[in-house]
Amino acid sequence: MKAVVKTERKRGAAFMDVPEPEFGKKDILVKVKAAAICGTDLHIYQWNKWAEEKINPPQIMGHEFAGEVVAVGKEVRRVKVGDFISAETHISCGHCYQCLTGHPEVCENLRILGVSRDGAFAEYIAIPEKIAWKNPENLPVEFAAIQEPLGNAVDTVLAEDVAGKTVAITGVGPIGLLAVGVARVSGATKIIVSDLSEYHLSIAKKMGADVVVNAAETNFKEVVMEETKGLGVDVGLEMSGSERAFNDLLSVMTPSGRVSLLGLFGNDSVSVPLNDNVIFKKLRIYGITGRRIFQTWEIVSRFLSSGRLDVSPVITHKFPLKDFEKGMELMEKKLSGKVILYP
Numbered sequence: 001m002k003a004v005v006k007t008e009r010k011r012g013a014a015f016m017d018v019p020e021p022e023f024g025k026k027d028i029l030v031k032v033k034a035a036a037i038c039g040t041d042l043h044i045y046q047w048n049k050w051a052e053e054k055i056n057p058p059q060i061m062g063h064e065f066a067g068e069v070v071a072v073g074k075e076v077r078r079v080k081v082g083d084f085i086s087a088e089t090h091i092s093c094g095h096c097y098q099c100l101t102g103h104p105e106v107c108e109n110l111r112i113l114g115v116s117r118d119g120a121f122a123e124y125i126a127i128p129e130k131i132a133w134k135n136p137e138n139l140p141v142e143f144a145a146i147q148e149p150l151g152n153a154v155d156t157v158l159a160e161d162v163a164g165k166t167v168a169i170t171g172v173g174p175i176g177l178l179a180v181g182v183a184r185v186s187g188a189t190k191i192i193v194s195d196l197s198e199y200h201l202s203i204a205k206k207m208g209a210d211v212v213v214n215a216a217e218t219n220f221k222e223v224v225m226e227e228t229k230g231l232g233v234d235v236g237l238e239m240s241g242s243e244r245a246f247n248d249l250l251s252v253m254t255p256s257g258r259v260s261l262l263g264l265f266g267n268d269s270v271s272v273p274l275n276d277n278v279i280f281k282k283l284r285i286y287g288i289t290g291r292r293i294f295q296t297w298e299i300v301s302r303f304l305s306s307g308r309l310d311v312s313p314v315i316t317h318k319f320p321l322k323d324f325e326k327g328m329e330l331m332e333k334k335l336s337g338k339v340i341l342y343p
Protein backbone atom coordinates (compact mmCIF):
# COMPACT_ATOMS: atom_id res chain seq x y z
CA MET A 1 0.00 0.00 0.00
CA LYS A 2 0.99 3.67 -0.35
CA ALA A 3 1.89 5.63 2.79
CA VAL A 4 3.62 8.81 3.96
CA VAL A 5 6.63 7.59 5.89
CA LYS A 6 9.09 9.46 8.06
CA THR A 7 12.17 7.66 6.77
CA GLU A 8 15.08 9.77 8.00
CA ARG A 9 16.05 11.83 11.03
CA LYS A 10 15.84 15.12 9.12
CA ARG A 11 13.26 17.38 7.45
CA GLY A 12 10.83 15.70 5.05
CA ALA A 13 8.94 12.47 4.53
CA ALA A 14 8.50 9.97 1.70
CA PHE A 15 5.39 8.84 -0.20
CA MET A 16 6.22 5.19 -0.78
CA ASP A 17 5.10 1.55 -0.93
CA VAL A 18 4.96 -0.28 2.39
CA PRO A 19 3.44 -3.64 3.41
CA GLU A 20 -0.19 -3.60 4.56
CA PRO A 21 -0.31 -3.58 8.38
CA GLU A 22 -0.77 -6.82 10.31
CA PHE A 23 -3.39 -6.86 13.02
CA GLY A 24 -3.81 -8.86 16.24
CA LYS A 25 -6.85 -10.53 17.78
CA LYS A 26 -7.99 -7.34 19.58
CA ASP A 27 -7.28 -5.08 16.57
CA ILE A 28 -9.25 -3.82 13.61
CA LEU A 29 -8.03 -3.06 10.09
CA VAL A 30 -9.35 0.21 8.68
CA LYS A 31 -9.34 1.48 5.10
CA VAL A 32 -8.54 5.16 5.55
CA LYS A 33 -11.00 7.42 3.67
CA ALA A 34 -9.64 10.77 4.85
CA ALA A 35 -6.87 11.97 7.14
CA ALA A 36 -6.06 15.44 8.46
CA ILE A 37 -2.69 17.08 9.04
CA CYS A 38 -2.08 18.07 12.67
CA GLY A 39 0.50 20.51 14.04
CA THR A 40 2.21 17.43 15.45
CA ASP A 41 2.61 16.01 11.94
CA LEU A 42 4.14 19.30 10.81
CA HIS A 43 6.66 19.10 13.68
CA ILE A 44 7.56 15.54 12.68
CA TYR A 45 7.87 16.64 9.05
CA GLN A 46 10.06 19.63 10.01
CA TRP A 47 12.00 17.44 12.48
CA ASN A 48 12.12 19.83 15.43
CA LYS A 49 13.64 19.09 18.84
CA TRP A 50 10.47 17.42 20.14
CA ALA A 51 10.32 15.11 17.09
CA GLU A 52 13.99 14.21 17.49
CA GLU A 53 13.26 12.97 21.02
CA LYS A 54 9.95 11.17 20.33
CA ILE A 55 10.03 9.71 16.82
CA ASN A 56 11.81 6.56 15.70
CA PRO A 57 11.94 6.39 11.89
CA PRO A 58 10.91 4.61 9.78
CA GLN A 59 7.31 5.23 10.80
CA ILE A 60 4.05 6.03 9.00
CA MET A 61 2.89 9.54 9.91
CA GLY A 62 -0.58 10.87 10.77
CA HIS A 63 -3.15 10.29 13.49
CA GLU A 64 -6.35 12.18 12.61
CA PHE A 65 -8.48 10.06 10.28
CA ALA A 66 -11.75 8.37 9.45
CA GLY A 67 -12.37 5.21 7.49
CA GLU A 68 -14.17 1.93 7.01
CA VAL A 69 -13.46 -1.23 8.99
CA VAL A 70 -12.43 -3.97 6.53
CA ALA A 71 -11.33 -6.73 8.93
CA VAL A 72 -11.48 -7.46 12.66
CA GLY A 73 -9.44 -9.67 15.00
CA LYS A 74 -10.93 -12.79 16.65
CA GLU A 75 -11.61 -11.10 20.01
CA VAL A 76 -13.14 -7.90 18.66
CA ARG A 77 -16.71 -7.44 19.94
CA ARG A 78 -17.91 -3.85 19.62
CA VAL A 79 -16.83 -3.03 16.07
CA LYS A 80 -17.77 -4.88 12.88
CA VAL A 81 -16.68 -4.97 9.27
CA GLY A 82 -18.33 -2.08 7.39
CA ASP A 83 -18.46 0.31 10.38
CA PHE A 84 -17.51 3.92 9.67
CA ILE A 85 -15.04 4.86 12.38
CA SER A 86 -12.65 7.51 13.64
CA ALA A 87 -10.19 6.89 16.47
CA GLU A 88 -8.97 8.29 19.74
CA THR A 89 -5.25 8.66 19.11
CA HIS A 90 -4.14 8.01 22.69
CA ILE A 91 -3.80 4.32 23.53
CA SER A 92 -3.88 3.93 27.30
CA CYS A 93 -2.55 0.92 29.22
CA GLY A 94 -5.65 0.30 31.33
CA HIS A 95 -3.78 -0.64 34.51
CA CYS A 96 -1.82 2.40 35.77
CA TYR A 97 -3.08 4.69 38.55
CA GLN A 98 -4.44 7.27 36.08
CA CYS A 99 -6.24 4.67 33.98
CA LEU A 100 -7.75 3.01 37.04
CA THR A 101 -8.98 6.31 38.42
CA GLY A 102 -10.71 7.50 35.26
CA HIS A 103 -8.04 9.59 33.54
CA PRO A 104 -6.69 7.48 30.67
CA GLU A 105 -5.88 10.68 28.76
CA VAL A 106 -2.90 11.10 31.11
CA CYS A 107 -1.99 7.38 31.27
CA GLU A 108 1.56 6.81 32.46
CA ASN A 109 2.20 4.39 29.60
CA LEU A 110 0.50 6.31 26.83
CA ARG A 111 1.13 5.30 23.22
CA ILE A 112 0.08 7.63 20.43
CA LEU A 113 -0.86 6.85 16.82
CA GLY A 114 1.59 8.34 14.35
CA VAL A 115 3.98 9.23 17.19
CA SER A 116 4.91 6.04 19.04
CA ARG A 117 3.52 3.66 16.40
CA ASP A 118 2.50 3.66 12.71
CA GLY A 119 -0.13 6.22 11.79
CA ALA A 120 -2.94 6.99 9.35
CA PHE A 121 -1.33 8.67 6.32
CA ALA A 122 -1.76 5.37 4.49
CA GLU A 123 -4.33 3.31 2.65
CA TYR A 124 -4.82 1.12 5.72
CA ILE A 125 -4.20 1.39 9.45
CA ALA A 126 -4.49 -1.31 12.14
CA ILE A 127 -5.63 -0.05 15.56
CA PRO A 128 -6.80 -1.61 18.84
CA GLU A 129 -10.59 -1.94 18.90
CA LYS A 130 -10.70 0.00 22.15
CA ILE A 131 -9.76 3.31 20.53
CA ALA A 132 -12.31 3.03 17.69
CA TRP A 133 -15.15 5.56 17.69
CA LYS A 134 -18.21 4.70 15.60
CA ASN A 135 -19.53 7.53 13.44
CA PRO A 136 -23.05 8.06 12.16
CA GLU A 137 -23.15 6.90 8.52
CA ASN A 138 -24.19 10.30 7.15
CA LEU A 139 -21.36 12.30 8.78
CA PRO A 140 -19.13 13.81 6.04
CA VAL A 141 -15.79 11.97 6.07
CA GLU A 142 -13.87 15.27 6.37
CA PHE A 143 -15.76 16.16 9.56
CA ALA A 144 -15.26 12.64 10.91
CA ALA A 145 -11.50 12.98 10.32
CA ILE A 146 -11.11 16.11 12.49
CA GLN A 147 -12.98 14.98 15.60
CA GLU A 148 -9.72 14.37 17.46
CA PRO A 149 -8.60 18.05 17.35
CA LEU A 150 -12.22 19.13 17.77
CA GLY A 151 -12.13 17.13 21.00
CA ASN A 152 -9.12 19.20 22.12
CA ALA A 153 -11.14 22.32 21.39
CA VAL A 154 -14.18 21.02 23.31
CA ASP A 155 -12.12 20.19 26.40
CA THR A 156 -10.38 23.57 26.27
CA VAL A 157 -13.58 25.58 25.90
CA LEU A 158 -15.77 23.46 28.19
CA ALA A 159 -13.40 22.86 31.13
CA GLU A 160 -16.12 25.00 32.73
CA ASP A 161 -19.28 26.30 31.11
CA VAL A 162 -19.18 29.38 28.87
CA ALA A 163 -22.89 30.18 28.60
CA GLY A 164 -23.51 33.89 28.99
CA LYS A 165 -19.79 34.57 29.40
CA THR A 166 -17.21 36.66 27.60
CA VAL A 167 -14.35 34.67 26.09
CA ALA A 168 -10.89 35.64 24.83
CA ILE A 169 -8.87 33.22 22.71
CA THR A 170 -5.19 33.84 22.03
CA GLY A 171 -4.09 31.90 18.95
CA VAL A 172 -6.55 30.71 16.33
CA GLY A 173 -4.68 28.05 14.43
CA PRO A 174 -6.90 25.11 13.43
CA ILE A 175 -7.77 24.06 17.02
CA GLY A 176 -8.30 27.67 18.10
CA LEU A 177 -10.67 28.11 15.16
CA LEU A 178 -12.62 25.03 16.20
CA ALA A 179 -12.69 26.45 19.75
CA VAL A 180 -14.34 29.63 18.45
CA GLY A 181 -17.15 27.52 16.98
CA VAL A 182 -17.53 25.46 20.17
CA ALA A 183 -17.68 28.60 22.34
CA ARG A 184 -20.24 30.12 19.98
CA VAL A 185 -22.63 27.14 20.04
CA SER A 186 -22.11 26.73 23.81
CA GLY A 187 -23.56 30.16 24.50
CA ALA A 188 -20.61 32.54 24.89
CA THR A 189 -21.92 36.09 24.54
CA LYS A 190 -18.77 37.77 23.25
CA ILE A 191 -15.76 36.05 21.67
CA ILE A 192 -12.61 38.10 21.18
CA VAL A 193 -9.66 36.41 19.45
CA SER A 194 -6.08 37.36 18.71
CA ASP A 195 -3.60 35.93 16.22
CA LEU A 196 -0.78 37.13 14.00
CA SER A 197 -2.24 35.63 10.81
CA GLU A 198 -4.90 37.63 8.93
CA TYR A 199 -5.81 34.38 7.19
CA HIS A 200 -6.63 32.68 10.50
CA LEU A 201 -8.47 35.76 11.78
CA SER A 202 -10.70 35.83 8.69
CA ILE A 203 -11.76 32.20 9.34
CA ALA A 204 -12.30 33.02 13.04
CA LYS A 205 -14.95 35.55 11.96
CA LYS A 206 -16.71 32.87 9.91
CA MET A 207 -16.63 30.57 12.96
CA GLY A 208 -18.42 33.17 15.06
CA ALA A 209 -15.79 35.43 16.62
CA ASP A 210 -17.25 38.86 17.46
CA VAL A 211 -13.96 40.75 17.56
CA VAL A 212 -10.67 39.78 15.89
CA VAL A 213 -7.38 41.39 16.80
CA ASN A 214 -4.14 41.17 14.85
CA ALA A 215 -1.76 41.28 17.81
CA ALA A 216 1.07 42.48 15.58
CA GLU A 217 -0.79 45.71 14.85
CA THR A 218 -3.33 46.29 17.61
CA ASN A 219 -3.11 46.38 21.41
CA PHE A 220 -5.05 43.30 22.53
CA LYS A 221 -5.45 44.50 26.10
CA GLU A 222 -6.98 47.83 25.06
CA VAL A 223 -9.44 46.14 22.72
CA VAL A 224 -10.57 43.57 25.31
CA MET A 225 -10.98 46.18 28.04
CA GLU A 226 -13.03 48.39 25.75
CA GLU A 227 -15.19 45.45 24.58
CA THR A 228 -15.87 44.33 28.16
CA LYS A 229 -16.46 47.82 29.59
CA GLY A 230 -13.29 47.58 31.66
CA LEU A 231 -14.19 44.25 33.32
CA GLY A 232 -11.95 41.92 31.37
CA VAL A 233 -13.12 38.51 30.15
CA ASP A 234 -14.66 35.67 32.19
CA VAL A 235 -12.94 32.95 30.18
CA GLY A 236 -9.45 32.91 28.65
CA LEU A 237 -8.28 30.19 26.24
CA GLU A 238 -4.56 30.13 25.48
CA MET A 239 -4.06 28.28 22.21
CA SER A 240 -0.96 29.92 20.75
CA GLY A 241 1.94 28.70 22.90
CA SER A 242 3.29 32.26 22.90
CA GLU A 243 4.59 33.64 26.18
CA ARG A 244 3.57 37.15 25.19
CA ALA A 245 0.07 36.03 24.24
CA PHE A 246 -0.29 34.16 27.54
CA ASN A 247 0.70 37.25 29.50
CA ASP A 248 -1.65 39.40 27.42
CA LEU A 249 -4.42 36.93 28.21
CA LEU A 250 -3.75 36.92 31.96
CA SER A 251 -3.75 40.71 31.94
CA VAL A 252 -7.29 40.84 30.48
CA MET A 253 -8.82 38.19 32.76
CA THR A 254 -11.52 39.44 35.08
CA PRO A 255 -10.84 38.52 38.74
CA SER A 256 -12.32 35.06 39.54
CA GLY A 257 -12.14 34.13 35.87
CA ARG A 258 -11.09 30.83 34.34
CA VAL A 259 -8.19 30.07 31.99
CA SER A 260 -7.57 26.94 29.92
CA LEU A 261 -4.13 26.25 28.47
CA LEU A 262 -3.81 24.10 25.36
CA GLY A 263 -1.01 25.73 23.32
CA LEU A 264 2.40 24.18 23.95
CA PHE A 265 5.14 26.69 24.68
CA GLY A 266 8.30 26.46 22.57
CA ASN A 267 10.26 27.37 25.67
CA ASP A 268 8.80 25.56 28.68
CA SER A 269 10.00 28.22 31.16
CA VAL A 270 7.40 30.92 30.80
CA SER A 271 7.64 34.03 32.94
CA VAL A 272 4.32 35.19 34.44
CA PRO A 273 3.55 37.84 37.09
CA LEU A 274 1.78 35.33 39.35
CA ASN A 275 0.94 37.60 42.29
CA ASP A 276 -0.99 40.28 40.43
CA ASN A 277 -2.27 38.39 37.41
CA VAL A 278 -3.13 35.00 38.91
CA ILE A 279 -3.21 34.81 42.72
CA PHE A 280 -4.79 38.14 43.62
CA LYS A 281 -7.17 37.65 40.70
CA LYS A 282 -8.14 34.25 42.11
CA LEU A 283 -7.95 32.68 38.63
CA ARG A 284 -8.61 29.03 37.97
CA ILE A 285 -6.14 27.64 35.44
CA TYR A 286 -6.59 24.30 33.69
CA GLY A 287 -3.97 22.40 31.71
CA ILE A 288 -5.64 20.61 28.83
CA THR A 289 -4.22 17.57 27.07
CA GLY A 290 -5.85 14.98 24.87
CA ARG A 291 -9.55 14.35 25.28
CA ARG A 292 -11.72 12.64 27.87
CA ILE A 293 -12.22 9.13 26.53
CA PHE A 294 -14.97 8.85 25.38
CA GLN A 295 -17.03 11.56 27.11
CA THR A 296 -15.55 14.26 24.89
CA TRP A 297 -16.10 12.18 21.76
CA GLU A 298 -19.79 11.92 22.58
CA ILE A 299 -20.05 15.73 22.82
CA VAL A 300 -18.06 16.21 19.60
CA SER A 301 -20.22 13.70 17.78
CA ARG A 302 -23.46 15.37 18.92
CA PHE A 303 -22.23 18.87 18.01
CA LEU A 304 -21.47 17.64 14.49
CA SER A 305 -24.36 15.30 13.78
CA SER A 306 -26.95 17.73 15.14
CA GLY A 307 -25.72 20.32 12.66
CA ARG A 308 -25.35 22.86 15.52
CA LEU A 309 -21.63 23.20 14.90
CA ASP A 310 -20.52 23.81 11.33
CA VAL A 311 -16.78 23.17 11.03
CA SER A 312 -16.63 23.57 7.26
CA PRO A 313 -14.94 27.04 7.33
CA VAL A 314 -11.99 25.42 9.15
CA ILE A 315 -11.48 22.79 6.43
CA THR A 316 -9.62 24.88 3.88
CA HIS A 317 -7.66 22.46 1.71
CA LYS A 318 -8.07 18.95 0.28
CA PHE A 319 -5.32 16.98 -1.48
CA PRO A 320 -4.66 13.41 -2.58
CA LEU A 321 -2.29 11.77 -0.07
CA LYS A 322 0.61 11.87 -2.52
CA ASP A 323 0.49 15.70 -2.41
CA PHE A 324 0.90 15.83 1.38
CA GLU A 325 3.86 18.20 1.04
CA LYS A 326 1.59 20.92 -0.38
CA GLY A 327 -0.41 20.70 2.84
CA MET A 328 2.69 20.80 5.03
CA GLU A 329 3.90 23.94 3.23
CA LEU A 330 0.56 25.71 3.63
CA MET A 331 0.47 24.87 7.33
CA GLU A 332 4.04 26.03 7.77
CA LYS A 333 3.18 29.43 6.24
CA LYS A 334 -0.01 29.62 8.35
CA LEU A 335 -2.06 29.76 5.17
CA SER A 336 -4.46 26.95 6.00
CA GLY A 337 -6.99 25.70 8.46
CA LYS A 338 -7.31 21.92 8.52
CA VAL A 339 -5.81 20.17 5.48
CA ILE A 340 -7.52 16.92 4.46
CA LEU A 341 -5.61 14.14 2.65
CA TYR A 342 -7.28 11.32 0.70
CA PRO A 343 -5.35 8.04 0.34
Ligand SMILES: [Zn+2]
Binding pocket: 038, 039, 040, 063, 064, 148, 149
Ligand atom coordinates in the same frame (compact mmCIF):
# COMPACT_ATOMS: atom_id res chain seq x y z
ZN1 LIG B 1 -3.89 15.89 16.26
Ligand SMILES: [Zn+2]
Binding pocket: 092, 093, 094, 095, 096, 097, 098, 099, 100, 104, 107, 108, 109, 110
Ligand atom coordinates in the same frame (compact mmCIF):
# COMPACT_ATOMS: atom_id res chain seq x y z
ZN1 LIG C 1 -2.46 3.72 32.01
